[in-house]
Amino acid sequence: MVQAWYMQDVSDGEEQHLPQKLEPNQDVSLAQLDELGVKYYEIDVDSYNGEFEPLKKEFGYTYDDTVDIHPSRFPNFDNMMKTFFSEHLHTDDEIRLILNGSGYFDVRDKNDKWIRIYSEKKDLIVLPAGMYHRFTLDSKKYIKAMRLFKGVPVWTPHTRPSDDLECRKEYLKSIG
Numbered sequence: 001m002v003q004a005w006y007m008q009d010v011s012d013g014e015e016q017h018l019p020q021k022l023e024p025n026q027d028v029s030l031a032q033l034d035e036l037g038v039k040y041y042e043i044d045v046d047s048y049n050g051e052f053e054p055l056k057k058e059f060g061y062t063y064d065d066t067v068d069i070h071p072s073r074f075p076n077f078d079n080m081m082k083t084f085f086s087e088h089l090h091t092d093d094e095i096r097l098i099l100n101g102s103g104y105f106d107v108r109d110k111n112d113k114w115i116r117i118y119s120e121k122k123d124l125i126v127l128p129a130g131m132y133h134r135f136t137l138d139s140k141k142y143i144k145a146m147r148l149f150k151g152v153p154v155w156t157p158h159t160r161p162s163d164d165l166e167c168r169k170e171y172l173k174s175i176g
Ligand code: KMT
Pocket: 067, 069, 084, 094, 096, 103, 134, 135, 143, 145, 147
């Protein structure tokens, strides 16, 4: 089950792997995430026995691949983490189904405050096109996630500021 909270201001560095809750903690509900256009579904991933065509069909996704992220997996791990953790947006939805491990997706609320979303196995999370966000592993430093897409995948991160992009304007309009 996804959990979310307002987080402390942390930029690049070690501390990004910690929960960074405020004192006192301020939880964020699924309804609040929904208002920002973030969608969440709980998927019983084990029941699919590794065969996710039915799920893709149900959601209208036409592309999938799986990423396995941990420090010994990539020689350029630190650079990869830096890229994930630089604030950016995409011209399409970022759709991730967590198969194992866990991590944090950070998203901006309407007042530009960071909300941290803890995602673990069974979480299908959709960050809408045009929403500023970033990703980091937590202190367990492991996540296995399926990347899903409608059409031909475009992964390009547009680092902030990218306010002139059409998808950004559309996103802002959509959240009012
Ligand atoms: C991304 O685009 O930030 C990622 O793919 C992060 C790893 S998937 C949980």
